[in-house]
Amino acid sequence: MSEQNMELRKAGLKVTLPRVKILSILESNPEAHMSAEDVYRSLIDAGEDVGLATVYRVLTQFESAGLVERHNFDGGHSVFELARGEHHDHMVNVEDGTVIEFSNEQIERLQHEIAEQHGFDLVDHSLVLYVRKK
Template sequence: MPSENIELKKAGLKVTHPRVRILQVLESSPNRHLSAEDVYQQLRDAGDDVGIATVYRVLTQFEQAGMVQKLNFDGGQSVFELDDGDHHDHMVCVDTGKVIEFHSEEIERLQEEIAAAHGYEISDHSLVLYVKPKS
């Protein structure tokens, strides 16, 4: 049984051609952050007859099932990335829209310290840095 079918079944989703193909696009794309339109275009380029409404619906189902994360960056469209369970933060280039993933133990530690200093503990967080190339 292909790994996509196993992932869909583990998420409690019925295995359908559009779901399998969309998952394959997400898994095989060199760009980990794809908009629904990016997914749709890759499917069209591959000759798949999957409509844009189906792509949006399946991505929403994947998000609800915990398979993907939907990221909303300022000034841009929503993008989706597979949720592999590893926490990371993002930088977004304000000139090109390029999304760069990074992880910093120091930043994670500082966030915990800041929350604790205010009497809280972090239950979840998202850090996005908006960057531009150095001049």
């Protein structure tokens, strides 16, 4: 059984050809933040016959199952990345849309401290910095 099949089953999803193909595209670009349209174009370029509506539906199913994370960066369009189980934050280059992942323990600690100062426990967060080259 292929790795994609095992991942889909573990996530509680039935193994279908479109799901396997879409998961394969995402796994072949593990650092990428791909829109549904990007995934669709990759499938078309590979000669696959999967419709755009199917790509949207499968990505939403993957998100619900915890296989991918959805981000809404600049302009409100969604991009997806594989859920790797490790927290990281993002910088988005406003000039070309490039997404840079980063982790910083000081920022993480400070966010917890700020939440505590206001009487809260931090349970989750998303940090996106919009940047421009100097």
